[in-house]
Amino acid sequence: xxxxxxxxxxxxxxxxxxLQPSLHYETHAPAPDQxxxxxxxxxxxxxxxxxxxxxxxxTWEEKEEEVWEHNTFVTCEVLAWRGVWNAExxxxxxxxxxGQTQYLGLPYYGxxxxxxxxxxxxxxxxxxxxxSDKIDEVRKRYx
Amino acid sequence: xxxxxxxAPMVEEVSEFEVLEIAxxxxxxEKGLFTAEDHQRWTEYMHTLGPLPAARLVAKAWLDPEFKxxxxxxxxxxxxxxxxxxxNSMPTQFGTPSDYCNLxxxxxxxxxxxxxxxxxxSCYPRPILGQSPEWYRTxxxxxxxxxxxxxxxxxxxxxxxxxxxxRVEDSNQKSRFIVLPVRPxxxxxxxxxxxxxxxxxxxxxxxxMPKPGQTANDPRPVRPAVNPYHH
Amino acid sequence: xxxxxxxxxxxxxxxxGIGDPQCFKGEAGPPKFKxxxxxxxxxxxxxxxxxxxxxxxxxxATVAELVYESPAPEDEAWDxxxxxxxFYSLIFKQxxxxxxxxxxxxxxxxxxxxxERWLEPL
Numbered sequence: 001x002x003x004x005x006x007x008x009x010x011x012x013x014x015x016x017x018x019l020q021p022s023l024h025y026e027t028h029a030p031a032p033d034q035x036x037x038x039x040x041x042x043x044x045x046x047x048x049x050x051x052x053x054x055x056x057x058x059t060w061e062e063k064e065e066e067v068w069e070h071n072t073f074v075t076c077e078v079l080a081w082r083g084v085w086n087a088e089x090x091x092x093x094x095x096x097x098x099g100q101t102q103y104l105g106l107p108y109y110g111x112x113x114x115x116x117x118x119x120x121x122x123x124x125x126x127x128x129x130x131x132s133d134k135i136d137e138v139r140k141r142y143x
Numbered sequence: 144x145x146x147x148x149x150x151a152p153m154v155e156e157v158s159e160f161e162v163l164e165i166a167x168x169x170x171x172x173e174k175g176l177f178t179a180e181d182h183q184r185w186t187e188y189m190h191t192l193g194p195l196p197a198a199r200l201v202a203k204a205w206l207d208p209e210f211k212x213x214x215x216x217x218x219x220x221x222x223x224x225x226x227x228x229x230x231n232s233m234p235t236q237f238g239t240p241s242d243y244c245n246l247x248x249x250x251x252x253x254x255x256x257x258x259x260x261x262x263x264x265s266c267y268p269r270p271i272l273g274q275s276p277e278w279y280r281t282x283x284x285x286x287x288x289x290x291x292x293x294x295x296x297x298x299x300x301x302x303x304x305x306x307x308x309x310r311v312e313d314s315n316q317k318s319r320f321i322v323l324p325v326r327p328x329x330x331x332x333x334x335x336x337x338x339x340x341x342x343x344x345x346x347x348x349x350x351x352m353p354k355p356g357q358t359a360n361d362p363r364p365v366r367p368a369v370n371p372y373h374h
Numbered sequence: 375x376x377x378x379x380x381x382x383x384x385x386x387x388x389x390x391g392i393g394d395p396q397c398f399k400g401e402a403g404p405p406k407f408k409x410x411x412x413x414x415x416x417x418x419x420x421x422x423x424x425x426x427x428x429x430x431x432x433x434x435a436t437v438a439e440l441v442y443e444s445p446a447p448e449d450e451a452w453d454x455x456x457x458x459x460x461f462y463s464l465i466f467k468q469x470x471x472x473x474x475x476x477x478x479x480x481x482x483x484x485x486x487x488x489x490e491r492w493l494e495p496l
Contacts, residue, residue: 005417005432010473012428045428046420051262051313052429052472053286057298060284062360063277064368068164073274074185075168080240081185082177083382085453087241092423092451095264108265108280110160117167124377125174134166142157219393230393237389237397244393245442263425289429289484290472305478311468313486315425316461317395318441 008038015042017054021101047103048095069109076112085119093118158369184234190374193273194344196225197321200248200271201347202338205326211250214323218246227271242269243317249310249349250323256307257322258296258349260288261314268319272347277366279348289313299350300361312349322349329355384455395444401458402443405490411437412496413464415488423451426492433471434496435464438485446489460490 019042035043079085085093094115095103102111120126172179200221204211214221219229229244230237238244246268249257261267262285267275278284288295292309296302303309312320324346330338345351345360389397407413417431418424425447441463445455468475468482475482 003432008417009428009431044421046424048263049428050282050286051260051289051427053282055283055286057294058281058283059364060278060298061364061366063366064371065274065374066160066368067370067372068158068161069368070186070189070372071164071168071182072160074182074189075164075171077240078177078181078185079171081181081235081386083380083384083386084171084176086385086450087243088447088450089453090241091264096423104282107160113160113163113167117163120167120170120174120176123380125176126170130170131166134170135162138162138165138169139157142162230391230396235386236391237386238393243395245395247441262427262429290475292468292482293479306481308481308483309479310465310482311484313427313484315427316441316447316487316489317444318463318487 008041011038012041012045013052013054015039016045019043019045019100021104045100046096047098047100048091066109068113069107072109072113072116076116079116079119084123084125089119090115161370181234188233189274192269194347195339196222196227197268197271197347198339198342199225199335200321201323201342202335204248204323205330205338206335211323214248215250218248218321219244221248222246222271225271229270232270239270242267242319245318246271247318247320248323249312249320251325253325254307255310256303256349256352257310257312257320258288258292259312259314259320259322260285262286262289263315266314266319268321272321272344276344278363296350299345301351321347324349324353327352327354380453395442395461398443398445398455398458400443402460402490405440405460405462407437407440407460407462407490407493407495409437409439413437413462413493414496415464416492416494418492423448426488427486429471430464430466430486430488433466435466435470437462438465439463441487444489446491461487462490462493463487464493 015038076090080087080090094111098111117131121128121131168182171177200214203224204214210221222229229246233239251257265275265280267279284295289311292311293303314320340358341353341355343351343360346353351361412434414434415426415430415432420426441461443458443460445457446459449457463485466484468484469480471484
């Protein structure tokens, strides 16, 4: 345990346990000299890499599945079946690219869903205006 | 979760998630990326999934030492004997995209106890075990199990002697894992069906151990869905 | 305007009837490590994506199994499957990972899988 890497790893976990998503009202982009290498690592961390972060016991719960959650999972698998993405692309986008605030703030399948929408736009299978119009149209069905 | 979040207000309003789910699915179909039938076929495939095949695999391994050897050496091949083809059971014919095709069966002994987590997401062997439980997906379980496994196992009701090696399996790549627990005392002469009944999902993840008389996971609070999907 | 073209067939062509990671078998060349070797996890930059957990960096482990060949997740996460590497199942002693792990449970271990480029010989 004497190596400097192990020391840095433990220090990193100490910093990121303080790095919680919240509705910040004042988070200003700091000047370069305000961010040392440890904080650079903390802020650019991959949000999915949570192993070993301190946390307190919670109640272990089971959960019923929403219809949209089930459909979202199926959509994501079928998109991969038909070659739109592979599972590693999906995991990267929904667990890391989303950033820490969305990662810890949204439901598990909420991230899957936003990511499925995003891949269609990023790979230019749909435009954002098409997506926006479709969301608007679906909403109106329920009014 | 329950402590940190206020419950969502009970309103008759369609949620943004529901709207977006429909929008994405319909757009993908309109653009020809997949068909409505593809979606339906995968939904039907999901209906067939659950923990039963994995429980049966364990029961078979308890009864047949040769099969146990096969299960530990080649989990994918052993799965065929409980009706699960990791490559061809699903509509793709190349496995499920998210679960890949490399099942590893982790054999417990009286001195070694395995427990599975995926710290990076929530990798889970769906083809042989069904959908993962909510607690398995929480950042809390994923944060703590790798570092404080005995505390977490104790919260699940499992207290292990000091001389038992606890081995945490952090399922982080393309392999998927089930635990093959030690066959409990009091099951001498039991049939495969009887044995399979006591191998619960929690036993297969590793947070519980099978015992005669217990055929269900320990009871836990259930968070209800607004529009529940009925499997 | 320009619109990219994506090959949506390459994986289905390669993996149908075979499975993934089986479809990459034989592409990684000779493995650098064997079962029983002691290795250390490198602290490589994990810019943008990796599946090598921070808590493993710099720690010692023993190779338990050569599990399969596959592209590194860092590459496959952008759908690049050109370079296939060996994946190793590694066993760590919990006391090597966590300074505060109790002495009473010195036998406890953790197993996880990492691609070859993350490992250096001890």
